[in-house]
Amino acid sequence: MPVVDRGRVAAALPGYGIGGELGSGAFGLVLAGYHQELDRPVAVKVLTSPDPGAAVDFRTEARLLSRLDHPHIVRTYDCVVRGDLCLLVMELLSGGTLAHRALRPEAACAVGLAVADALTHAHAHGVLHRDIKPANILFTRDGQPKLTDFGISKVFEGSASTASRVVGTPRYMAPEQITGQRLGPATDLYALGVVLYELFTGTRLAPPELPLPVLLRHHTEVVPPPPPGVPAPLGALLLRCLAKRPEDRPAGARMFAFELARAATSVFGRHWLDRAGLPVHLGADVRALTTRRLPRLPRPQDRSALPAA
Template identity: 60%
Template sequence: MVAVDRDRVRAALPGYTIGGQLGTGSSGLVLAGHHRDLDRPVAIKVLSTAATDPAAVDAFRAEAQMLGRLDHPHIVRIHDFVVRDDLCLLVMELLPGGPVGRRRLSPPAACAVGLAVAHALSQAHRFGIAHRDVKPANILFTGSGLPKLTDFGIAKILEGTAGEASRLAGTPRYMAPEQIRRGWLSPATDVYGLGVVLHELLRGESMFPRDLPVSELFRWHLEVEPPPLPAVPPVLGEVVARALAKDPAARHPTGLDLARELAVAAGAAFGPRWLHDCGVTVRVVDDLVEQPPPRADRHLAGPTSLPTPLPTPTPLPLPAPALTP
């Protein structure tokens, strides 16, 4: 990891105070910050390879542009993008609640997180964008308990040219079979990654044996059926199993399809008020979930119809770029 000169970061962002390090990633690190005039806490992603890798700068800029287009309550918001000499800075909202992997969630809460992320992915898929690295470390909470999908750093537009180099991209534990095979990627690729996350959250542990080498992880994704979820209502287990199908054509085609099916299954398993009582804040289209029964002190309008399905982008052969640690 290349060291970051904080004085240069301060000079590039004169309106901000620069705080401590929040984390690191494959391309740089993340610093805490605060916009003085707006009194707004932020996270500042610093690209550490700008001086030696112009392609990384282009990818960083593409990430900023994608995040700017993906306006969704469960996708991290971008505030600014600054390039100064060989320094690239992406200023985003601060998510102080930490990643989902640090929380022990009840089954309804796990389903709520899955619903939020699936709906967020549906927004990306609507723009023809595959995230390609859905994992617990990339699902963080706001201070009020709102889960948000982050780190579109290796996201790929669902179109491409066959002449581009093909490399693996993603985190081995959450990679879909078609990523491993360097095959055609589609929204169903992200559905698989979220399926792994849901399986872990509902099971309370990884769906793989501990300390598997990458080659064995890949074999499990390609050949081994996921462990059963005996403590989970069967209707939910069926949704997760479909998301984890080896064949992408057998999965939910998009995040929106997964969100709808997960909402129906959770309602059947936990009752009509499951989302209101689970302890996780979710802001999605109301008619994706079963409405709670009307209270005696008010009248509710009749049920609304489901939203018109978003078009499914045509999967095209994509180069899959280096593995995230």
């Protein structure tokens, strides 16, 4: 990542104060900011590139984000391009990332429902995320989870799209993403399945010491075993998300949300979502599944088998 000239950033954003670095990655640097007139803290995503196409890609990202108005997707306030400097002004999420949170099992399911609802909204607008991972799931100060960093998302038409390049985080990439095949909503569900597998088991889907080529082959060829210590309804749903073929995964993020809500209720009992302790905004039909009286697992120890990781 090139060194960022904060003076140029400040000059491109009159009316904003520019603070310290909040994070960085392959697709940009994020700085703290403050809109003085509106008395509002913000996050400023910075991208500098000598490639003229970078500005076009960045504007595309901003347009995509501006279309996504959802309580579990980070808000985008503004986009500014000055030569090779591209700035995206976003909602500041001060609660940290999922990568740095330890969650009880009910809370992990609540995050899964929130992300699934966000993906349902994004997919309905023709947007794939393509980089679902704990570092891209952030929290507000009061603990509301939000999906961020659609920087490598891509508009798709119909049910799938052909990716022009392989992008994503290898630890969470779907088989079709690795092999350069056609992508669709099931691609994001695979990554969400990996995230939830890690949350429920406290372990990685693949051994962490694997070299990159072996890790990628693990995603494309190795069928994962049932997640250890996870009650059957949740474990079976995770394995369906991790199916090698997209058509064998749940039929869309909305259907996954229904199945997750139903499975969690069978494990944790009625009103588990209220006990999860996180603000989650869902449709009435999905939330209703968390309050219904469903058959519980016969062994109460199954609930305690889920580690708080």
